Amino acid sequence: MTAPSPTASATSATSTTSASPGSMAEFDATTSRWGRLTMLAGLVFSLAGPLYLVFFADLGVTATALFTAFAAVAGTFFVIWIIEPITYFPILGPASMYQAFMIGNISNKLLPSALIAQARIGAKPGTHRGGLAAVMAICGAAFVHLLSLLVFVGILGTWLISVIPESVTDVVRVYVLPAVLGAVIIQAIVSLKQVRATAVAAVVAALVQFVLVPLVPALGMAATAISVIVTLVIGWYVRKREPFEPAVSASGTAEPGDSASA
Amino acid sequence: MISAASAAAAPAADPNGVLALANMPVLWICALGVFLVIAVQSVIYMMAARKAAPAAGLSQQELKTTFRTGAIAAIGPSLAVVLVAVALLALFGTPATLVRIGLIGSVQYETAAASIAAGTVGAELGGPSYDQQAFAIMFFAMSLGGAMWMLATLILTPLLKKGEHRMAKVNPALMTVVPAAALLGAFLSLGFAEVPKSSVHLITLAASALVMGVCLLLARLPGMRWLREWGLGIAILLGLAAAYLAQSAGLAPAA
Numbered sequence: 001m002t003a004p005s006p007t008a009s010a011t012s013a014t015s016t017t018s019a020s021p022g023s024m025a026e027f028d029a030t031t032s033r034w035g036r037l038t039m040l041a042g043l044v045f046s047l048a049g050p051l052y053l054v055f056f057a058d059l060g061v062t063a064t065a066l067f068t069a070f071a072a073v074a075g076t077f078f079v080i081w082i083i084e085p086i087t088y089f090p091i092l093g094p095a096s097m098y099q100a101f102m103i104g105n106i107s108n109k110l111l112p113s114a115l116i117a118q119a120r121i122g123a124k125p126g127t128h129r130g131g132l133a134a135v136m137a138i139c140g141a142a143f144v145h146l147l148s149l150l151v152f153v154g155i156l157g158t159w160l161i162s163v164i165p166e167s168v169t170d171v172v173r174v175y176v177l178p179a180v181l182g183a184v185i186i187q188a189i190v191s192l193k194q195v196r197a198t199a200v201a202a203v204v205a206a207l208v209q210f211v212l213v214p215l216v217p218a219l220g221m222a223a224t225a226i227s228v229i230v231t232l233v234i235g236w237y238v239r240k241r242e243p244f245e246p247a248v249s250a251s252g253t254a255e256p257g258d259s260a261s262a
Numbered sequence: 263m264i265s266a267a268s269a270a271a272a273p274a275a276d277p278n279g280v281l282a283l284a285n286m287p288v289l290w291i292c293a294l295g296v297f298l299v300i301a302v303q304s305v306i307y308m309m310a311a312r313k314a315a316p317a318a319g320l321s322q323q324e325l326k327t328t329f330r331t332g333a334i335a336a337i338g339p340s341l342a343v344v345l346v347a348v349a350l351l352a353l354f355g356t357p358a359t360l361v362r363i364g365l366i367g368s369v370q371y372e373t374a375a376a377s378i379a380a381g382t383v384g385a386e387l388g389g390p391s392y393d394q395q396a397f398a399i400m401f402f403a404m405s406l407g408g409a410m411w412m413l414a415t416l417i418l419t420p421l422l423k424k425g426e427h428r429m430a431k432v433n434p435a436l437m438t439v440v441p442a443a444a445l446l447g448a449f450l451s452l453g454f455a456e457v458p459k460s461s462v463h464l465i466t467l468a469a470s471a472l473v474m475g476v477c478l479l480l481a482r483l484p485g486m487r488w489l490r491e492w493g494l495g496i497a498i499l500l501g502l503a504a505a506y507l508a509q510s511a512g513l514a515p516a517a
Binding site for chain 2: 023024026027030031032034035036038039040041042043045046047048049050051052053054057059060061065066068069070072073074077078080081082084085086087088089090091093094095097098099101102103104105107108109110111112113114115116117118119120121123124125126127128129130131132133135136137138139140141142143144145146148149150152153154157158160161164166167168169170171172173174175176177178179180181182183184185186187188189190192194197198200201202204205206208209210213214223224227228229230231232235236239
């Protein structure tokens with residue numbers, strides 16, 4: 001192995017060398033074990049409802065009808081099922097993956113929360129500080145989200161339907177995405193302070209969305225994944241190379257530099 | 263087991279008995295189960311984060327700050343999701359709306375999946391052909407679709423993690439450059455995808471971006487730091503207000 005420094009290798013390889021209580025290795029182990037178990041539990045609960053209706057509600061639903069319906073959904077979305085986890089992994093990191101894909105509304109709620117929290121304490125995405133900040137921010141977001149869903153949809157929902165004018169809910173339904181994304185783009189540009197990556201991302205995303213997708217509409221669903229991958233590759237080649245890159249590199253995985261701000 | 267709705271007299275607002283079926287207690291229990299699982303997961307993660315914080319150079323105070331910041335930043339988006347969910351209650355009933363729209367999936371994906379699935383049995387969401395059977399088939403298809411997402415996450419995350427470790431060893435700078443580039447690429451691409459939809463989408467996007475820019479500038483002033491957390495909520499609200507005005511002004515066909 002050609003690990004550039006002892007600190008860098010400490011993170012990846014190590015339950016033996018640094019598994020003292022409270023190490024990042026232990027955090028990794030706990031979150032991947034419990035993250036997976038809770039996600040499986042969530043998966044079971046989310047399927048239990050419809051399965052109950054299909055098998056016990058005596059509605060005369062045929063297996064063929066179920067298969068046809070699922071096949072239609074799968075035909076439209078199976079690319080996204082695989083692409084989305086890959087797209088968000090570099091941003092979220094392994095621990096938050098199990099949170100994000102169960103809590104849902106990733107791009108319009110969880111990523112903005114994580115980003116703003118990281119900016120708040122000056123932690124960079126991809127570092128341990130950034131990773132923990134994202135985990136805590138997603139927990140905070142989940143707390144607010146569960147509470148507001150239970151109260152406003154679960155308990156007050158039917159009453160709210162009767163008082164909120166339809167014109168308002170319609171506008172929210174249609175325009176919620178641009179309303180969130182406009183703000184989040186600015187937040188990301190300001191807090192990441194990556195001029196080159198921003199420029200690359202802007203050009204790539206514009207080319208993909210305004211040139212490639214209109215030419216090849218079938219790529220529409222994969223457009224964001226394409227933008228992310230191309231931005232990654234070009235961003236990597238045009239990155240600002242510090243003369244002392246090895247030191248910066250070490251901070252990427254074990255962040256002595258990052259902890260200076262703590 | 264007899265169909266729940268055939269026993270209860272279907273109210274006028276629910277001609278096919280879909281809502282009577284969709285609001286059955288069993289479905290409520292399953293929905294609350296998902297809530298509980300997420301709550302338990304959050305607690306486990308927070309305990310793990312608290313323990314690991316010193317090793318990552320994070321103070322206990324910063325842990326609290328990030329939790330609070332994440333919570334406040336989520337208020338705007340959460341309320342937006344709530345409004346959309348309320349609008350869909352009449353179609354899916356409360357438990358399915360809570361789980362599919364509120365959690366796990368997202369508005370765009372779930373409504374698309376629902377109408378595709380309903381279409382395969384010749385039903386149109388909310389139309390006269392949308393009956394209990396159509397609801398069950400649709401709910402099944404969208405739930406199984408959502409489960410595939412989680413399945414992909416369960417399978418791919420360990421693989422990607424191995425790849426990440428390998429790349430980190432080859433060149434650790436990857437781990438600082440990649441997430442930032444991925445984040446920027448993802449948000450700019452998602453944002454630009456809204457532009458061709460209509461001029462109101464563009465106005466909404468621009469208004470929200472402008473408000474956020476102003477919030478972040480003002481947040482540099484002493485005493486205005488709270489805007490760093492509340493900025494997103496304010497920007498979403500004013501962005502939607504701009505959308506409402508632009509649409510009322512006739513810039514786009516009614517939603």
